[in-house]
Amino acid sequence: MLPVASTAPTHTDSAFRFSFIGRGGTLLGIYLLNMVGIVFTLGVYTFWAKVRVRRYLFGQLEVAEERLEYHGLGGELLRGALKAALVFGLPLAVVRTLPTLIDIGVGGAVVTWILSTLFIALFLPVARVGARRYRLSRTSWRGIRFSFRGHAGPYLRIFLRGWCLTMLTLGIYYPVYAVRSHGYLVAHSTFGTAPFDFDGDGTDLLLDWVYALLLTLPTFGFVWFWFGARRTHYLWAHTTLAGARFEFPVTAGELMRLRLGNAALLLLSLGIAYPWTVVRNARFTCARLSLDGRLDVTAIRAAATEADATGEGILGLLEADLDWA
Amino acid sequence: MSVEPEAEFAGYVLDGRTAVVRPAKVAVRHRGLDVVTEDGVARAWPFTAIRQTQGFRAGDPLRFEHRGAVMETLIVHDRAILHRMTANGGSARAGRRTAGAVVVMGLGGIVALAVALAAVMWGIPAASAILAGWVPSALEDRLGQSVIASLPAQTVCRDPERERVIRGLVERLAAARGVAAPTVVVADIPVINAFALPGRRILVFRGLVDLTDSPEMLTGVLAHELAHIVRRHPMQGVLRREALSFVVSTLSAGTFSGGAAATLTALNYSREMEEEADRDAVAMLKAARIDPIGLARFLERMNTAPANAPASTGIFRYLSSHPPARSRASLVRELAAQPAVPPDKLLVGYGWEEMRELCLPR
Numbered sequence: 001m002l003p004v005a006s007t008a009p010t011h012t013d014s015a016f017r018f019s020f021i022g023r024g025g026t027l028l029g030i031y032l033l034n035m036v037g038i039v040f041t042l043g044v045y046t047f048w049a050k051v052r053v054r055r056y057l058f059g060q061l062e063v064a065e066e067r068l069e070y071h072g073l074g075g076e077l078l079r080g081a082l083k084a085a086l087v088f089g090l091p092l093a094v095v096r097t098l099p100t101l102i103d104i105g106v107g108g109a110v111v112t113w114i115l116s117t118l119f120i121a122l123f124l125p126v127a128r129v130g131a132r133r134y135r136l137s138r139t140s141w142r143g144i145r146f147s148f149r150g151h152a153g154p155y156l157r158i159f160l161r162g163w164c165l166t167m168l169t170l171g172i173y174y175p176v177y178a179v180r181s182h183g184y185l186v187a188h189s190t191f192g193t194a195p196f197d198f199d200g201d202g203t204d205l206l207l208d209w210v211y212a213l214l215l216t217l218p219t220f221g222f223v224w225f226w227f228g229a230r231r232t233h234y235l236w237a238h239t240t241l242a243g244a245r246f247e248f249p250v251t252a253g254e255l256m257r258l259r260l261g262n263a264a265l266l267l268l269s270l271g272i273a274y275p276w277t278v279v280r281n282a283r284f285t286c287a288r289l290s291l292d293g294r295l296d297v298t299a300i301r302a303a304a305t306e307a308d309a310t311g312e313g314i315l316g317l318l319e320a321d322l323d324w325a
Numbered sequence: 326m327s328v329e330p331e332a333e334f335a336g337y338v339l340d341g342r343t344a345v346v347r348p349a350k351v352a353v354r355h356r357g358l359d360v361v362t363e364d365g366v367a368r369a370w371p372f373t374a375i376r377q378t379q380g381f382r383a384g385d386p387l388r389f390e391h392r393g394a395v396m397e398t399l400i401v402h403d404r405a406i407l408h409r410m411t412a413n414g415g416s417a418r419a420g421r422r423t424a425g426a427v428v429v430m431g432l433g434g435i436v437a438l439a440v441a442l443a444a445v446m447w448g449i450p451a452a453s454a455i456l457a458g459w460v461p462s463a464l465e466d467r468l469g470q471s472v473i474a475s476l477p478a479q480t481v482c483r484d485p486e487r488e489r490v491i492r493g494l495v496e497r498l499a500a501a502r503g504v505a506a507p508t509v510v511v512a513d514i515p516v517i518n519a520f521a522l523p524g525r526r527i528l529v530f531r532g533l534v535d536l537t538d539s540p541e542m543l544t545g546v547l548a549h550e551l552a553h554i555v556r557r558h559p560m561q562g563v564l565r566r567e568a569l570s571f572v573v574s575t576l577s578a579g580t581f582s583g584g585a586a587a588t589l590t591a592l593n594y595s596r597e598m599e600e601e602a603d604r605d606a607v608a609m610l611k612a613a614r615i616d617p618i619g620l621a622r623f624l625e626r627m628n629t630a631p632a633n634a635p636a637s638t639g640i641f642r643y644l645s646s647h648p649p650a651r652s653r654a655s656l657v658r659e660l661a662a663q664p665a666v667p668p669d670k671l672l673v674g675y676g677w678e679e680m681r682e683l684c685l686p687r
Contacts, residue, residue, distance in 0.1 A: 009337075009346055026382065042441050059379045059388075066346070069378065069388070069398075142346065143339030143398050192344060297344040302395075 009065035016291035020283045022060030024276030030056055048074030072138040080309025088123055088314045125159040126152040130311015132185055137307040145304040150188030175209040176202035186239055192300040200238030226252035244295035248288050258284050332409045336401035338362050353409040372415035453564035457557040469524030482511040487683035494544045498551055501613035507554055513684040519546055521553035523560045531684045540671040545620025552605030558598045607660040616668035617661040624654035
């Protein structure tokens with residue numbers, strides 16, 4: 001054999017850097033081909049189309065010079081959607097259409113409305129947990145899969161308690177709920193044997209939330225860029241992986257330029273520029289995100305878990321499946 | 326096949342057990358790769374066991390998965406390896422869809438499309454025809470009632486005396502056919518249209534009444550709508566539309582609603598149903614000793630009526646969901662003549678001009 005120069009990434013920085021290499025034009029091509037496939041197959045291709053987009057986006061995301069990889073399959077998503085239709089879609093459709101089929105009076109209609117709303121409220125957290133479990137189990141970096149070890153029960157309790165307290169406090173409690181809900185999902189995620197953790201409880205954001213509410217009108221809503229920057233920074237600053245901490249320094253001005261720029265792109269292009277907004281968002285995040293370099297990745301071992309795509313399917317039915325779809 | 330000389334490339338291996346990056350030398354052999362990592366571990370991967378998962382675009386590193394007890398990954402930056410692999414019996418795009426797979430997918434798509442079309446054209450109509458017979462009459466009644474209730478109150482024509490005349494006509498038809506008489510509602514809408522609704526209801530628009538010049542013409546239309554009711558066409562239509570909307574929106578994961586497709590197929594099926602209803606109507610009119618030519622004359626008149634203009638928009642598309650009125654009129658005349666039954670003269674108690682005023686305010 002001839003001697004060859006090594007191309008292996010050598011991580012020597014004091015922090016792990018993230019970068020996104022993807023391009024809007026390529027993503028647009030994928031979307032257009034997907035559209036053709038979806039129309040040609042009467043929508044059945046939707047699940048494979050999702051996989052193509054995710055595979056491209058994940059494959060363009062580099063962490064310490066090594067790309068992420070998405071391993072999901074269209075067939076898995078299709079099976080998940082069919083299961084979701086059976087366990088969630090069908091019962092919901094029955095409860096929803098009951099008042100139009102039989103005369104159950106106003107009281108009956110109210111009861112069925114409450115039942116269907118409760119049904120959705122119960123399934124939404126279950127779906128989120130299931131979708132996270134599936135997505136993480138199909139994502140890898142350096143050949144090691146991510147996983148989620150949380151359960152629907154505790155997450156459901158956070159969800160119900162959060163919404164009750166949010167309503168009782170006229171919305172004041174919302175950031176605490178949102179942070180705790182996010183924290184549960186993060187703190188039960190792992191990368192191989194390395195656990196993620198989240199040590200924020202959201203009360204630190206309460207005052208900022210109240211300021212933002214009070215200043216919405218005087219600032220014509222621009223205060224929400226400031227709050228968004230605070231919140232994003234807070235969420236990352238309280239996230240750790242095997243003891244190493246993430247950092248995401250971002251200012252309100254930067255966030256405002258990103259969001260308004262995206263909105264202008266979408267408006268001027270009548271939506272065609274959507275792939276470029278996805279790329280802009282990914283680059284924005286990767287350019288600022290870093291992970292404390294003390295993390296010893298060589299000590300991390302594989303510890304994959306099984307997951308199916310039913311949660312993904314339910315989220316799809318609830319139309320809450322917006323991230324990187 | 327000529328075998329290219331062995332070539333060597335730099336890369337690295339992820340072993341699937343740890344997150345350690347293992348620099349490696351990769352040699353492309355005949356029908357496989359030899360991968361030797363820095364720690365001296367040698368792997369022989371046949372092309373048949375590896376799959377390319379990334380690097381399909383220029384500039385992206387090539388990524389190959391080897392499926393064994395644990396999935397190992399090889400990453401190589403030099404794209405020349407693809408050429409070498411092809412030359413040595415591997416696929417330059419290992420793991421990507423081959424031309425054969427694309428053909429299979431294409432054929433699969435065509436078959437899926439054909440199956441879906443067959444289901445839409447025959448499966449759903451056949452199923453709805455069977456299911457319509459199982460729908461409880463209370464539910465049918467509720468559906469029909471909800472259509473009437475959706476009309477603005479002021480559009481429902483209220484004239485007890487003339488309503489009694491219409492009821493008399495429809496009762497005569499129903500008695501001849503041996504079924505219960507439906508309820509007829511006339512709406513003050515200047516459109517030539519009439520509907521058979523679920524729950525034994527007939528909705529007639531004032532535009533249609535205005536077009537008639539004799540009780541036989543209106544009775545002909547009522548016989549046609551009653552025939553739809555007897556054959557449970559309204560309920561079949563509701564079931565068919567709902568089923569199609571559900572199928573289309575489910576298959577497209579909510580991307581498309583079934584509305585447009587449902588309307589298109591409703592057009593096809595209703596042509597068959599319309600002909601059935603015309604045939605039944607003539608038989609019913611003959612049995613009631615009412616001149617079926619009234620129905621033929623109505624259809625001929627409708628064919629030339631300028632009032633069809635408003636009917637061509639919105640839900641009031643009388644002609645769009647029916648076969649051409651002229652051919653229907655010919656069919657009715659043909660059926661009326663074999664054998665012709667001498668009809669009774671329909672008398673309603675006063676002139677038909679007066680009868681048509683049932684929507685005028687009093």
